Amino acid sequence: MISTPAGPLERFDHRPRSRLATLPTPLERGPGLPGGARLWVKRDDLTGLGAGGNKARKLEFLCGEALRDGARSLVTVGAGQSNHCRMTAAAGAVLGLEVHLVLSGDRPAVATGNQLLSALFGAQLHYVGCPPHHWGELAIAGELLTDELAAAGAAPHSIPIGGSTAVGALGYAAAYVELVEQCAVAGIRPRAVVHTSSSGGTHAGLVAGRAVLRATGADDLPDVIAIGVAKGVNAGLPDVAELAAETLDLLDADPDSVTAADVEIDPRWIGDDYGVPTAAGDEAIRWAAVHGGWVLDRTYSGKGMAGLLGNAVAGRWRSGEDVVFLHTGGLPTVFAPGGAPSGPSSRRQ
Numbered sequence: 001m002i003s004t005p006a007g008p009l010e011r012f013d014h015r016p017r018s019r020l021a022t023l024p025t026p027l028e029r030g031p032g033l034p035g036g037a038r039l040w041v042k043r044d045d046l047t048g049l050g051a052g053g054n055k056a057r058k059l060e061f062l063c064g065e066a067l068r069d070g071a072r073s074l075v076t077v078g079a080g081q082s083n084h085c086r087m088t089a090a091a092g093a094v095l096g097l098e099v100h101l102v103l104s105g106d107r108p109a110v111a112t113g114n115q116l117l118s119a120l121f122g123a124q125l126h127y128v129g130c131p132p133h134h135w136g137e138l139a140i141a142g143e144l145l146t147d148e149l150a151a152a153g154a155a156p157h158s159i160p161i162g163g164s165t166a167v168g169a170l171g172y173a174a175a176y177v178e179l180v181e182q183c184a185v186a187g188i189r190p191r192a193v194v195h196t197s198s199s200g201g202t203h204a205g206l207v208a209g210r211a212v213l214r215a216t217g218a219d220d221l222p223d224v225i226a227i228g229v230a231k232g233v234n235a236g237l238p239d240v241a242e243l244a245a246e247t248l249d250l251l252d253a254d255p256d257s258v259t260a261a262d263v264e265i266d267p268r269w270i271g272d273d274y275g276v277p278t279a280a281g282d283e284a285i286r287w288a289a290v291h292g293g294w295v296l297d298r299t300y301s302g303k304g305m306a307g308l309l310g311n312a313v314a315g316r317w318r319s320g321e322d323v324v325f326l327h328t329g330g331l332p333t334v335f336a337p338g339g340a341p342s343g344p345s346s347r348r349q
Ligand SMILES: Cc1ncc(COP(=O)(O)O)c(C=O)c1O
Pocket: 053, 054, 082, 083, 084, 162, 164, 196, 197, 198, 199, 200, 201, 202, 203, 300, 301, 328, 329, 330
């Protein structure tokens, strides 16, 4: 059994933090995987805030920083169906901050999925008209809007795409520690924690959390494996090792304790592009649905699970070993047009 030294989560106490997530999220025992390893699912789709998902953990630290700096409004950017934007809208509702979302695409006649919820949470939605993966264009539009709001006296705090700054990644450094503590209670030593990566902050945080525990003498820690679903992160942007090092710096831990060898991105599951469904992703959505009642989406968690299943089929883990899938959420897009594979699944999937 892995045991963590007393209080590694205390390292996070000196950082400004708004309590927004319901933590710890459950760690569920799942079925056997192809090849015989055992699946566990870390339910970060159940973080609570605004229908749940991974961004709640990042937003705790990002909003803590915003409030410390006297912000009265939040600005962030994302794809039209961004989960991050929806959860930022919910955080603003909880904290009494005005929220502005800069989104790709055009204003739809009828809002669905994350856009419907963001509007319900009271956010203002600004559409840039560009394709979903034009991150640079979105970032520039976000900066212009932030400047306008500042000039109008709205005291904006700008959160970059996906909340993937070192401050945001703190949430996933803490999550790694939380997960290892839960594994100790469950009596397992997983070989890996597999998750979906798009803007890289979740990945960087997990890598930083692993380094924090390693520095305290914990060994045999689960590897962190990212399944890349955006071209940027597959091409090495952001530099996840660098972002993890910055995260460690914020925790007064040794930034040099993370190296490129700690960072593994499996780029094989993106398909044609970010947001374009794949056959493997759709199969993984059905597999998860019929094996555990888990709901995965076609842009993120479905492709992430496809990566986990693909690695299991290829024999990466041995029979009897444990593997954790970090379920990062994505539920609302399932209810947007084309958000789920159509037709019933077979129980034998
Ligand atoms: C459901 C879901 N999973 C995974 C991710 C990837 O997280 P990150 O941007 O930190 O890489 C996102 C990001 O938007 C997401 O919405």
